[in-house]
Amino acid sequence: xxxxxxxxxxxxxxxxxxxxxxxxxxxxxxxxxxxxxxxxxxxxxxxxxxxxxxxxxxxxxxxxxxxxxxxxxxxxxxxxxxxxxxxxxxxxxxxxxxxxxxxxxxxxxxxxxxxxxxxxxxxxxxxxxxxxxxxxxxxxxxxxxxxxxxxxxxxxxxxxxxxxxxxxxxxxxxxxxxxxxxxxxxxxxxxxxxxxxxxxxxxxxxxxxxxxxxxxxxxxxxxxxxxxxxxxxxxxxxx
Ligand code: ADP
Ligand code: MG
Numbered sequence: 001x002x003x004x005x006x007x008x009x010x011x012x013x014x015x016x017x018x019x020x021x022x023x024x025x026x027x028x029x030x031x032x033x034x035x036x037x038x039x040x041x042x043x044x045x046x047x048x049x050x051x052x053x054x055x056x057x058x059x060x061x062x063x064x065x066x067x068x069x070x071x072x073x074x075x076x077x078x079x080x081x082x083x084x085x086x087x088x089x090x091x092x093x094x095x096x097x098x099x100x101x102x103x104x105x106x107x108x109x110x111x112x113x114x115x116x117x118x119x120x121x122x123x124x125x126x127x128x129x130x131x132x133x134x135x136x137x138x139x140x141x142x143x144x145x146x147x148x149x150x151x152x153x154x155x156x157x158x159x160x161x162x163x164x165x166x167x168x169x170x171x172x173x174x175x176x177x178x179x180x181x182x183x184x185x186x187x188x189x190x191x192x193x194x195x196x197x198x199x200x201x202x203x204x205x206x207x208x209x210x211x212x213x214x215x216x217x218x219x220x221x222x223x224x225x226x227x228x229x230x231x232x233x234x235x236x237x238x239x
Contacts, residue, residue, distance in 0.1 A: 129153070
């Protein structure tokens with residue numbers, strides 16, 4: 001079976017000459033379907049650069065990236081945007097929901113240009129909201145939902161296109177410990193149902209809940225292993 005992500009010797013260099021910054025310096029990484037991977041590293045270690053490349057928001061300077069078997073390096077900007085929309089569901093630290101718009105309408109948005117009939121879009125959005133435990137909040141607008149619920153709506157929106165990969169950049173960064181725990185439970189459930197998840201986080205407790213923890217330092221992978229099992233219930237313990 002081909003990996004969802006197949007990254008070979010990626011480099012990303014910003015600027016040149018005296019101002020040159022090697023943000024990624026030979027990153028090689030495969031992620032198989034159904035894996036739950038956390039990426040951790042100090043500020044400036046290259047996490048966002050890696051996420052932007054994995055998410056087809058940016059391209060590497062050198063190296064090869066196959067996303068679900070597609071060689072991203074050979075794609076035009078337009079093809080890259082299509083691959084991104086079809087294959088990746090994004091979740092960001094700030095929930096990025098449209099205000100004064102119901103949860104279900106927010107979740108439907110990625111299907112807007114799919115040519116799908118309105119009733120089918122609605123059906124899929126409700127199914128997706130149900131996956132994150134918010135079917136009963138479909139008509140609520142973002143300001144009528146807690147931060148944790150808003151982030152779960154964002155996860156439902158990321159999933160509605162049935163992407164090959166759920167890519168989350170600090171998804172619990174704006175959540176309190178209770179909402180963080182809810183989010184981690186949702187991610188675990190989704191992963192148990194077979195979804196492939198890559199999450200960037202600063203929080204040890206969050207990273208420890210993934211099945212695989214990758215550490216970045218100065219643009220290189222310095223560790224790639226199972227997290228310490230002690231972390232499994234650590235978030236709840238902080239409540
Ligand atoms: P992290 O997300 O881990 O904090 P980044 O990927 O944002 O790290 O940054 C890695 C390195 O690349 C840093 O030294 C940062 O200053 C540099 N960098 C990131 N983006 C740019 C850019 N657009 N132009 C120049 N340097 C950049
Ligand atoms: Mg960053």
